[in-house]
Amino acid sequence: MRRSIRQTDVMTRVAGLALRFWPVTLTIAVGLAGIILAFLGASWLVPWLFSAYSLAVAGWQAVGMVRAMLRREFGLDILAVTAIVSTVLVGEYIAALLVVLMLTGGEALEAYANQRAKRELDALLSRAPQLAHLAVERGYRDLPVSEVNVGDVLLVRPSEIVPVDGVLLSAETTFDESSITGESIPVEKHAGDAVLSGVVNGEAAVEIRATETAAGSQYQQIVALVARAAESKAPVVRLADRYAVPFTIFALALGAVAWSLSGDPVRFAEVLVLATPCPLLIAAPVAFIGGMSRAARNGIIVKSGGVLEQLSAAKTVVFDKTGTLTHGAPAFAGVRSEPPFTADEVLTLVGSVEQYSSHVLAASMIAAAQDRGLPLHEAEDAREAATNGVVARVLGREVVVGKFAFVAEHAPDARRTKIGPGQLAVYVAIDGAYAGALMASDPLRANARATLQRLEALGVRQSMMLTGDAVQTAQHVASELGITRVRAECLPADKVAEVAGLAERPVIMVGDGVNDAPVLAAADVGIAMGAKGATAASESADAVILVDDISRVAVGVGIGRDTVRIALQSIWLGIAISVVLMLIAAFGFIPAVAGAIIQELVDLATILAALRAVGGRLDNRDSAVTASQRGRTVAETKH
Missing domain, CATH: 3.40.50.1000 (HAD superfamily/HAD-like)
Structure with a gap:
């Protein structure tokens, strides 16, 4: 199964590459055919071959341009079409073929740059789990991940991706969470710990119990966000699209003035071959996809x-x-017991009672008793008063735990304890007498x-x-x-x-x-x-931070600033270079063939400049929470 999936992926990539680069390949083939014809003594055919092919491409582009105009979308296609037609008409058929190569090559480079820029987004999408191994009476049965139900016991083999959110049933293992959190250090998990879908299991096979269906699991939600993000178009990209009309008018006007002043129509063609669409068509989209990919690598999914x-x-x-x-999880901060009750006595009884409570503080009280080595007892009976507290009988004693007003109903001598900033108190009564309060706080x-x-x-x-x-x-x-x-x-x-x-x-x-x-x-x-x-x-x-680390907010703002800066730099740098070259060409200093070659270099420089938005590995690495720090934080929260 895995081999066939890999083979399918390879075939898909090969097909995608062939589809993307065939126009470039065909253009190069036409050029080589012209060279062969010249060597064979049929050089008179070369202008016809180059011109016919170039005009055919121009016609194809013109059809797309007209369709776009009918949708009221005005782009830079008119420059490319006009440049091809004008170079053919003035006899610069080699320049015409180079403009076609620039056009088809630019599209291929754009596709490659987009693929390079969004590789982290694609990695998340391609890693979405497809199968799960369901525990059945005599082993395990494979089923589509979409058919997993809450409560199902699943096997996760070594190095496999966890298919749905769940709870670890096996004693312990390690998980590689780098695809979700960006953290490269494997994270240790023990029985009872939550496990997110999309993480990669370590070297031992383990069992988990599903706590969510596939649709409700963390990784599938991330995939949906990523898919939406990859399809988005940033306002600055639409702004770049709007530059197309004035840029086109300027280029055509400059070419017309050069022709008019010199009396040579070749000048018109020489100007237009340098009117690059790449800074506008490619720079902004590549930069923004690169920025979203960089954010994903840092554990931030940006939706657009x-x-x-x-x-x-x-x-x-x-x-x-x-x-x-x-x-977000108040931690136990201490016991304020009232004589004759001792702190250990109060904490023992409270920990025993809280076993029957669903309150957010219950786990921290139970853990505090266990950390002190205090025994927890079963209650003879227990009932929870929603939002108020719990009443239970433990070791023959009535224990009431909860809000002050609720406890005061059972212990008339109850009195409020002093609460510091950021603290809260849980009051306790034992056999109708006020026994004290347990303090908790939610640490920054x-x-x-x-x-x-x-x-x-x-x-x-x-x-x-x-x-x-x-x-x-x-x-x-x-x-x-x-x-x-x-x-x-x-x-x-x-x-x-x-x-x-x-x-x-x-x-x-x-x-x-x-x-x-x-x-x-x-x-x-x-x-x-x-x-x-x-x-x-x-x-x-609009954005989701996948790790429990607030510093990623600042990382996201930094990535946003870098992305916009790089996009605008790439756009204006490319336009500035093109305008300077067009002005030089207007005076006849850049022949059409040389201009077409120079334009290829400008396009490549623009794409490379925009790719800077992809960035390096991790931003603000020092402030990121490591796996061990996260483990300590969770432990502190529980206790």
Whole structure:
């Protein structure tokens, strides 16, 4: 199966190359035929051969040009067609063939440059898992990944791609997550850890239990975003298209003036062979595809080239707090027990009770008890009061854990404990008596402040935080990070209104939760922290960060600025060179044949200049979170 798939891929690539380069090959073949005819003494046939072939290509291009005009799309085809026809009419048949070679070669170079620029995007698309190995009664059965159901047990063989999101059932293994996160160091996983689709298994076969179908899994969602991104067209590309009309008018006018002043129609042809379409047709698309590919290599999926342009010009960044500037999972911070209860006694009973709770804090309380070596007991009975707390009987004692008001109903002597900025308290009553409180906090991301400083250095001068948390907590976090504008206790609609009212635009909004989806869609650029699978936020955002690393926001802005700069540099540099050469040709200093050859070099230089947007390996490597750091962060979050 794998061999046949590889053979199919090779055949597809060969067919694609043949389709892409056959016009160039045919043009070169015509040129070689002319040389052979000249050596055989039939040189009189060469002008007819070159001219007929060139006019045939011009006619084909003219058909496409007329069709585009009927769609009200005006491009640079008229320059190419006019240059071919004019060189044939003035007897410069070798120059005519070179213009055809320039035209067909430019299209082939554009296709190659696009392929080179979007190779990271293509890599994500081509690696999409197709088959899964389903555990059945007597072994495993292959089935299409689209038929995997939640709860299915799947085998992942060594070096295979994980087909769907799941939970690791085997004791341990390592996964290569570089295709998703850009992190080259393999990540260790243990039984019970979440596993994302698209990562590559290590050297041991393992089993996972599917937690999502293929359509809902991380990698398939990434593939959908990438496919949408690859088809997009950036505003700067459309702007380049609009340059076509004035550039065409200028070239034709300059050629006409040169002809008029010199009285020689050859001057008209000499000017037009240097009127390059490449800076406009190729530079901007190649640069933007390269920028999107560079972003994908850094763990950022940008849904369109236009997003890169907006990122490059951004003036304001707005952050959600929980899960964005903080880790989003409150960590256990300590026990404040009330005599006669001891801290270990309270934590033992709370850890036992929290086994029956679905609250986000439950896992951290259980883990805190286990880390201290405290035993966890089964409850004789337990019931959870939604949004309030849990009541359970453990070792014959009634234990109540939850909000202050809920605990106070069971323990009249309960009193509030002092809460510091960024902290929260979980209150405890044992047998009707107040036993104390457990403290928790949601720690800031270690690189959050550095990210804000980097954004400011990139020109994003204004920063703001929007959160549903209390004012005191929000202001504490903002002061720690140097954010001056804060709006606390926000509902989703409030966030949308705040972003809409900002004057310094474009505005970047960074969030991670379902409640951030509306404001991500409303911002000029919505960036979703998608590492935790916030599907609604990812769908409404313009860019998705695939790793749990906020520094990638600054990386994305940097890539946007570089991409736009390189695109515009390539466009204007190419146009400037062409204009200078056209002016020189207008005075008769560049023959048509030499001009056509020079023009090939200008086209190649333009493409190479645009390819700079692809960049190197990883941007801002030092600020990226390594696999081991991510592991520690997750552990700290749990505990």
